[in-house]
Amino acid sequence: MAPKPYLVATCVIAAFAAPAAAETIRIEMQNLGYSPATVSAHVGDAVEWTNGDFLAHTATARSKEWDVMLLPKKTGRIVLKRPGEIEYYCRFHPNMVGRISVAE
Ligand SMILES: [Cu+2]
Structure with a gap:
């Protein structure tokens, strides 16, 4: 089953006041x-994933x-x-697991 050629990024992007x-x-x-695999961030920051592999991946x-989905x-x-x-x-x-610690 081939992955569909689009990126699903639910929520967030439009309603973002930076x-x-x-x-x-x-x-x-x-x-x-x-x-x-572990990062620290603050509310309002963006997290950007780049898929450097030859397989599709998700960050879910x-x-x-x-x-x-990438x-x-x-x-x-x-x-x-x-x-x-x-x-x-x-x-x-x-x-594949990751963690984001988000501070105020
Ligand atoms: Cu994967």
């Missing part, structure tokens, strides 16, 4: 892992709050809307 200091945190999907929040060599992002510990994983490769 604080001036918002950052973009970049995470590589590489060798069936996220690098870095365990909370189901968002789900970013074909090989593609990039996708979300914006962090609230503080907390976010665990996410790849739906295709459940051993």
Whole structure:
């Protein structure tokens, strides 16, 4: 079953009012892992994944709050809307896990 050629980034992007200091945190999907696997961020920051593998990957929040599906060599992002510990994983490769610590 071929993955569909689009990026699913539910929620966030449109309703985002940026604080001036918002950052973009970049995470590589590489060798069936996220690098870095653990990042720290603040509410309002963006997290951007780039898929450097030859397989499709996702970044899927365990909370189901968002789900970013990326074909090989593609990039996708979300914006962090609230503080907390976010665990996410790849739906295709459940051993791929990552964590985002979001501060106010
Ligand atoms: Cu994957």
